[in-house]
Amino acid sequence: MAVDHHDKIEKSVNSPSSEPQGPLTNDAKEDELQAKAKARPERTANFKDYLRIFSYxxxxxxxxxxxxxxxxxxxxxxxxxMNVVFGQFVGNFTEYFMPGSATSQTEFNNSIDKLALYMFALFLGRFVLNSINKFVFRLIGIRLSSAIRLHYLQRLFGQSIHVLDSMPPGYATGTITSTANVLQLGISEKLGTFVEYNSTIVAAIIVAFVKNWSLTLVTSSIILYLFLVLGIFLPMILKVNALITKAEGRAGAVASEALASVRMVAACGAESQISRRYGQFVEETRQHGKLLSPLIGGQLGLVVSN
Structure with a gap:
């Protein structure tokens, strides 16, 4: 009987519990969601994301x-x-001061006064239009950047606790500040400058064809060469720039986290570990920068040598 009783006790210990296992606890769910978030591939931005900015x-x-x-x-x-008017200035001066010129001093003065008035009007118009351009694009850039910051904070506060706990200290504020500043530059000053320079190129080509179409047709082959060089080098430069920005962001996150909890780091003696971790990201940035230098040098060399 004692042996049977001992066998029953041993079987009850070794046998699995008859109670059904309940659902996962909240901590297990949070760990599972955090693991899925880390395994999710990082999404790269495209041109549609740039257009999405204007939805605000x-x-x-x-x-x-x-x-x-x-x-x-x-x-x-x-x-x-302005270049056309300046060319007429040079032509009038050359024609008047040539020996045996038939242009009288009165005609010369009248033409110079008229061209000077044209130049002043163009300068005044350019000054006013540039002032409107800079003011409008900078104002709208600030407004859209503020709207994006507000939307980011609303979505951030709507996340669960495990998402907020998984972020390093200062990561959210650093991310929204740097991203909003970059977006503000991209939709304000740089966008206005891009439109202005493109209109300058188109207007210059039109003026050149009006003045001398044959010479312009010959020299316009340079434009095709420039587009070819930029089409080859620019995608690689942008890709390396993105890698540099990502590595700098990681290094900044490590530095921000260390400075936010500097007492804890000093108390635990983790200065060397933090420095080594920060140095890894800095070295990664330097390696990407070494790849960027020959690309920019090759692009500028091919453009200038032409």
């Missing part, structure tokens, strides 16, 4: 953008026209 604009912002676009186009057109 109101109708008044679009009206202001239209005024800024027209001002940028007008400011870009004035530069080739």
């Amino acid at each position: 604009a109101t109708k008044w912002d679009f009206f202001a953008y239209a005024a800024g676009f027209f001002a940028s186009i007008g400011a870009g057109i004035t530069l080739p026209l």
Whole structure:
């Protein structure tokens, strides 16, 4: 009987529990969600994401953008026209001071006064249009950047606790600050400059074809060469720049986390580990920078040598 009782006890210990296992606890669920978030591949931005920025604009912002676009186009057109007026200046001076010139001093003075008035009008128009351009694009850039910051904070506070706990200290504020600053530059000053320079190029080509179409047709082959060089080197430069930005962001996150908890780091003696971790990201940035230098040098060399 004692042996049977001992066998029953041993079987009850070795046998699995008859109670059904309940659902996962909250901690297990959070760990599982965090593991899935880490395993999820990082999404790269594309041109649709850039256009998505303008979805935060109101109708008044679009009206202001239209005024800024027209001002940028007008400011870009004035530069080739200034060159035309300056060329007429040089032609009138050359014609008047040549020996045996039939141009009288009165005619020369009248033509110079008229051209000087044209030059002043173009300068004044360029100044006003550039002022409107810079003011409008910078104002709308600040407004859209503020709207994006607000939307980011709303979505951030709507996340669960495990998502907020998984972020390093200062990571959220550093991310939204750096990202919003980059977006503000991309939709304000740089966008206006891009429109202005493109209108300058188009206006210069039109003026050149009007003045001397045969010479312009020959020299315009350089434009095709420049597009070819930029099409080869620019994607690689942008890709390496993205890697540099990512490595710098990781290094900044490590530094921000260490400075936020500097007492804990000093108490635990983790200075060397933090420094080594920060140095790894800095070294990664340096390696990517070594790849970027020959690309930029090759692009500039091919463009300038032409």
